[in-house]
Amino acid sequence: MKAILALEDGSIFKGNSFGAEGEVIGEIVFNTGMTGYQEILTDPSYCGQIVTMTYPLIGNYGVNIDDFESIKPQVKGFIVRELCKTPSNWRSTETLNEYLKRYNIIGIEGIDTRALTRILRDKGTMNGIISTDPNFDIRQRLDEIKNFRINNPVDEVTCKEIQKYPGEGYKVAVIDLGAKANIIRSLVNRGCDVIVFPARSSADEILRHNPDGIMLSNGPGDPKDCSEVIKNIKKLMDSGKPIFGICLGHQLTALANGADTQRLKYGHRGCNHPVKDIKKDLTYITSQNHGYTIVEASLDKTKAEISHINMNDGTIEGVRYKDRPVFTVQFHPEASPGPKDTAYLFDEFLELMKIYGKGKN
Structure with missing residues (x-):
C-alpha cells in the first residue's frame, strides 16, 4: 500500500507502508545506528516520536524475543529507506513487518531518508504525519500536525x-x-x-x-x-x-x-x-x-x-x-x-x- 510522510514545513515524501495501516502524527527524529532497530523500537525514551533510521537497510536480522528494552514498541511510527522482507538470523522469530503490524505501528519505506535527515539537521526536529489514506491532503492537516505535542510521556x-x-x-x-x-x-x-x-x-x-x-x-x-x-x-x-x-x-x-x-x-x-x-x-x-x-x-x-x-x-x-x-x-x-x-x-x-x-x- 502507498503511504505518505508529510512534515509540518510542507515537505512530502511518498513511499510504501509496512506494519499497520492508517495514520499517525508524531515528532520526527533520526537515529544513526547501523543495527539495533529492535532495541530502538522498544526504548521508552522514543514515546511520542516517529523514528527515522539513517542506515539504508533495516530488518535484515528480523525480530527476536530476547532483545526488547520494554514489553512493546514505544515509537509512534517508523521510517526506513529499504525494509528487508526476508531476514536471515537464527534468533529471528518474526519479520519487522509482522512485529509492527502485531502492535499496530505504522511504518513507511522507500523514501529518501538522507534527504529527510538533511531537512531535520538544517531546520531542526519537527512534527510530521505518516498516512496510508489515498485522499490525504496536507493542507487540511497542517495545523493539526504543527500543534501536536507529547504530553506527560x-x-x-x-x-x-x-x-x-x-x-x-x-x-x-x-x-x-x-x-x-x-x-x-x-x-x-x-x-x-x-x-x-x-x-x-x-x-x-x-x-x-x-x-x-x-x-x-x-x-x-x-x-x-x-x-x-x-x-x-x-x-x-x-x-x-x-x-x-x-x-x-x-x-x-x-x-x-x-x-x-x-x-x-x-x-x-x-x-x-x-x-x-x-x-x-x-x-x-x-x-x-x-x-x-x-x-x-x-x-x-x-x-x-x-x-x-x-x-x-x-x-x-x-x-x-x-x-x-x-x-x-x-x-x-x-x-x-x-x-x-x-x-x-x-x-x-x-x-x-x-x-x-x-x-x-
Missing part, C-alpha cells in the same frame, strides 16, 4: 506498581522514568537487589525501603514537565544516599540543583557518539537518545563539575556533584544497542554505595 511509560528483582548485594531503588530493561539487567548482573518504583513515587516512600543507592533512569519528553519528580529528587539528594542518573535522570538532577535545560536542534540519537571522560582523559563511543541538554552557564560550578563532554558539539554529557555522592550522565552506559565502553560507571556506582551506603560488601 513519562506517565505513559513508567511502571504502574513497584517491581522487585531480588539479589544478595546492594539494594538499589530505580526510579522508572521510562527505564530501558538493560539498566535493570546491568544492576542485577552485579548482584544488586533492585526495587523499581513508578515515576511519581514520593521520596519518603522510596526512602522507607532504605536503599543503599538510587538510580534515576532514562525517559521521554521535556524534563521541565516533570516538576513533581524534580521535587522528589531534591529530597532524595538531601538524604545523602548515592545517586546515579542516566539521560532524563541526568537532566532532572540538574534542574533539581537550580540549573537549566534546553532543547537541542535535532538531538543525539545513535550508538556512535564520542564522549570524553575528563578525569580519565579518555574518549569513549557511546549510545545516546535525547533531545535536551543542560545549559552549561546555568550550572553552579561551586557545587557541581562537568565530568564528561560530547566531542562532536561540546555539550555536557556528565556531571558530578561536589557536596554529595551523586553523579549523572547524558549517554547510556547500559548501551542496548551500542558499545559497552562506559559500563564502568555502574561499577563506580557500586563503589559509592560501598563508601556511603550500608549494604553488603
Whole structure:
C-alpha cells in the first residue's frame, strides 16, 4: 500500500507502508545506528516520536524475543529507506513487518531518508504525519500536525506498581522514568537487589525501603514537565544516599540543583557518539537518545563539575556533584544497542554505595 510522510514545513515524501495501516502524527527524529532497530523500537525514551533510521537497510536480522528494552514498541511510527522482507538470523522469530503490524505501528519505506535527515539537521526536529489514506491532503492537516505535542510521556511509560528483582548485594531503588530493561539487567548482573518504583513515587516512600543507592533512569519528553519528580529528587539528594542518573535522570538532577535545560536542534540519537571522560582523559563511543541538554552557564560550578563532554558539539554529557555522592550522565552506559565502553560507571556506582551506603560488601 502507498503511504505518505508529510512534515509540518510542507515537505512530502511518498513511499510504501509496512506494519499497520492508517495514520499517525508524531515528532520526527533520526537515529544513526547501523543495527539495533529492535532495541530502538522498544526504548521508552522514543514515546511520542516517529523514528527515522539513517542506515539504508533495516530488518535484515528480523525480530527476536530476547532483545526488547520494554514489553512493546514505544515509537509512534517508523521510517526506513529499504525494509528487508526476508531476514536471515537464527534468533529471528518474526519479520519487522509482522512485529509492527502485531502492535499496530505504522511504518513507511522507500523514501529518501538522507534527504529527510538533511531537512531535520538544517531546520531542526519537527512534527510530521505518516498516512496510508489515498485522499490525504496536507493542507487540511497542517495545523493539526504543527500543534501536536507529547504530553506527560513519562506517565505513559513508567511502571504502574513497584517491581522487585531480588539479589544478595546492594539494594538499589530505580526510579522508572521510562527505564530501558538493560539498566535493570546491568544492576542485577552485579548482584544488586533492585526495587523499581513508578515515576511519581514520593521520596519518603522510596526512602522507607532504605536503599543503599538510587538510580534515576532514562525517559521521554521535556524534563521541565516533570516538576513533581524534580521535587522528589531534591529530597532524595538531601538524604545523602548515592545517586546515579542516566539521560532524563541526568537532566532532572540538574534542574533539581537550580540549573537549566534546553532543547537541542535535532538531538543525539545513535550508538556512535564520542564522549570524553575528563578525569580519565579518555574518549569513549557511546549510545545516546535525547533531545535536551543542560545549559552549561546555568550550572553552579561551586557545587557541581562537568565530568564528561560530547566531542562532536561540546555539550555536557556528565556531571558530578561536589557536596554529595551523586553523579549523572547524558549517554547510556547500559548501551542496548551500542558499545559497552562506559559500563564502568555502574561499577563506580557500586563503589559509592560501598563508601556511603550500608549494604553488603
